[in-house]
Amino acid sequence: MQYHPVRSGYMKACRLTEGLLRQHGITRRPVAIERIIANYGIEIVERPLKLAPALFDRLTKTIYIRPMSEQRRRFYLGHELGHYILPPDYHELSCNTFSACLLMPHEWILADLRRASLTVLADWYKVTLPVLRIRLQQIGLKSRVKVPF
Numbered sequence: 385m386q387y388h389p390v391r392s393g394y395m396k397a398c399r400l401t402e403g404l405l406r407q408h409g410i411t412r413r414p415v416a417i418e419r420i421i422a423n424y425g426i427e428i429v430e431r432p433l434k435l436a437p438a439l440f441d442r443l444t445k446t447i448y449i450r451p452m453s454e455q456r457r458r459f460y461l462g463h464e465l466g467h468y469i470l471p472p473d474y475h476e477l478s479c480n481t482f483s484a485c486l487l488m489p490h491e492w493i494l495a496d497l498r499r500a501s502l503t504v505l506a507d508w509y510k511v512t513l514p515v516l517r518i519r520l521q522q523i524g525l526k527s528r529v530k531v532p533f
């Protein structure tokens with residue numbers, strides 16, 4: 385069988401998040417991402433960054449992040465936490481996957497999808513609609529409601 389780095393990275397990044405949620409006692413949405421980050425002793429500092437929306441400083445264990453909406457902030461915080469948790473050779477995309485899986489666990493989304501529209505789901509999970517749609521595509525689900533990107 386052929387080795388597929390992206391898919392393999394996806395599986396690992398996603399599997400990691402399941403254990404992480406258990407480890408931090410997170411059992412409901414919206415996932416308390418800032419609490420998880422605080423549990424690792426990582427500080428979050430809001431700052432008007434020029435080069436990126438957010439970045440992780442490994443030396444000082446600090447996530448610097450631009451001021452932004454809570455929904456976007458949560459996704460970027462998840463991404464930067466990915467840089468801390470995932471092995472350093474992981475691709476940037478894996479950090480996005482890590483964040484999406486952490487904020488929107490597979491089983492939860494599956495259960496919730498039956499009882500709510502995408503707009504409501506995005507509200508429940510406190511994520512942006514584009515991020516929610518990407519997550520549904522990852523899981524292999526087509527959304528019932530069409531929302532423009």
Ligand SMILES: [Zn+2]
Binds near residue numbers: 463464467
């Ligand atoms: Zn990154």
